Amino acid sequence: MERLRKWLADGLVDTVIVAGVDLQGRLYGKRCAAEPFLRDMADGVHTCDCNFGWDVERILIPGLAFTGWHTGYGDMTAVPDWSTTRLYPWFEKTALVICDTKSHDGGFVPIAPRSMLRRQLDKAAGMGFTVKAASELEFFLFHETPESSRAKDYRNLATISGYIGDYCIFRSSMDEPLIGEIRRQLAAAGVEVECSKAEWGHGQHEVNLVYTDALEMADRHVVFKQGVREMAAMKGYQATFMAKWHTEHSSNGAHIHMSLWRDGKPAFHDPKGERGMSQTMRHFLGGMMALARDFQLLYAPTINSYKRYGDLTFAPTTITWGGDNRTVAFRSCGHGSSMRLENRIPGADVNAHAAYAAMIASGLYGVENAIEPIGPFVEANGYAVTDAPRLHHNLIEAADAFSSSAVARALLGNDVVDHYAAIARWEIGEFMRNVTDWERRRYFELI
Template sequence: MSRYSREDILRTVRDEDVQFIRMQFTDIFGQMKNVAVTASQIERALDNQIMMDGSSIEGFVRIEESDQYLWPDPDTFAILPWRPQYGKVARLICDVHDPDGGAFVGDPRGVLKRAVRRAADMGFTFNVGPEVEFFLFQTDDDGNPTTATGDHAGYFDLGPLDHGEGTRREICLMLEEMGFEIEASHHEVSAGQHEIDMKYTDALRAADNLMTFKLAVKTLAQKNGLHATFMPKPVCGAAGSGMHVNMSLFRDGKNAFYDPSDPRKLSPLAYSFMAGLLAHAQGFCALTNPLVNSYKRLISGYEAPHSIAWSSSNRSALIRIPAPRGQDTRLELRSPDPSCNPYLAFAACLAAGLDGIERGLTPPEEIVENLYAMDAAQLRSHGVAELPDTLESAVAALEADEVITAALGPHVAGQYITGKRREWSDYRAQVTPWELERYLITY
């Protein structure tokens, strides 16, 4: 059942003095875009008549087929509370459609909707709860971001050590005003690093929420003279920012991962879903960890996994089983980072898990030892493979994984792989400060 009818939106726009509506959508590489219309155009917007030039969006369409239309999802209507309270600004998250009315095959939101429909055909609802980390940095006199934090706080510290506490509090309150359920927020392990955890919801709404979350964090940080970044590893020698993704399948309103008769209280479905995630972890890594910089986080010693293993409690494993059971039973995938496109990342994880269920896969033995302390020979003796160590190898693994590329579809897979290979090529051509410091004088 829809949360908002057409009449609800028209009445709210009128009664709340909404003057602008942002018609938002997301490109293949996870960047939010929008076409803004005035309140006088709201009926045209709700009739799917707002057009945009798709050829101007990387990975969308060619210039000779550029016209595309934004079809708003009424359930995503929300007033942006950080905008002016006189002449308010609202948003609608949109699906991208071709002129003939068909869904555009390159729309990331459409990719996730297809994956969710596949799960629904199997009787499942896919729920996702992300735990998002980010840094708050100071800006210089010209307003440009630095990597200075101004605080000396660590894990779970609070003010006055935590200089970002006020901004984090403001973010949580604004998001709750928009209907988000924030479960927790706290300072993370690195100076200037923060985490905000959102309660699980269905995957499409979770991805929509995550895009809104990123916008809110960056906007409110800027308002407070700070720069927020979801870059995975902005500071050498400090822990990077991850986005642990908690996943579960529900069937007939009950958590399908829970089985009270199992020693770990996990159902056969949970084990098969987990086995699918492990089997395709290399294949979807380019989606969950999409940047050159992502792979500087996935190394030992900085609380990020690099070994493809699972554990009931071991936080060095790729997949962990958090303690709650019953309706809260879930798998926690610890590798993703917040720079990912959530629509593509969630779709890939769902495709991997469903493949595990369809093929009746079983996971390898649980690893209880600290994987960070194992060398390559020890990992091999346990039969543990590792995640790709560069974007280049991750893209190669994605291209070779037929299950994940099929979930993306030929258009998105092709454009994404091409774009990421270009990013890797650009990176390889750079001369970094580390190289200059290391080699310029010595050689």
């Protein structure tokens, strides 16, 4: 709070974005004038609980226990976490503070993504661990605006390049006026970028964020996506983090790196262990692998998420593990203090806080139960491993697995499982009742 007071006194800030994280991993909340916010609302800002009761288009979902017409759509409170206070420099004189979502009695709302992650971090702390993480995110850029894309009904959209640009410095140089500005503005907002590169898809880029504590990284993940979308729009472009925006184009991943630390020292490295892995690391990996299908809904939360998975696409299709191998679901990366695990299952449409919570919950479950990794260390083509458990093919399978998982309920709570499964089933219902372009092209004339 004192940092914000100083910025106000120095004339650097007159507006504060007071925001929580919604079920889709987006910021929700209010823009407040800085002076009255600090004077009158520093204990929290009221927001309608419909923020946890609607879908990605903000259409209210019936039948939820948490909120609805039966509850009167009351308030919940966005309570500032002052450690997250940062400048929001792509808007003039603006700061952002990320909030925890609390109920009228002051308790954390269990289904709030930040609450879910805090619960797992508390469990890790109780076991003597701290958790560090980093996200690497992919997105596409278009010579479009939100208005032009809607006017085209999202057909025939123009990407900012028309060829494969993976690792191409010329391509990234052409896009540097925008991407460089994004990197610099994010750094000024406390979201440190390690590097960026042109990616495989036409107009696609990848940005790697610098490793830090898990809650802070999940927050940075959200700010990064929000910032990219806003800055692109302000420059006359449009960005999408949709997992698979087009049948003929590559997909957007969100590879999540994670490690445990104890007493300030890495808990994943053991120079005497197989491949330098400690037992803690092996069991954390084993837990993530064992529960990957149970928790896949939190890694792949939309209908579109499952269009990303396919053999020979660099997105996993089976629950496999390896080292320097982009064909597996989980990778053992780094050496010494940088030893970490990479989860390649999530797409860029993932809710970071929910996915981090799922990874920590399942990993700690593996540590508690000494679960070994599933299957052999894959050194060749992971897609050729025929006896590995397969990831779910669609949201229906993932929602059913999550809802019926006794372990997920024990680790995350019944309220979390029931609410997120209900959100997924609403999404499934909306998809099933809508006629798609593919159906018209396939059946309109020929059936």
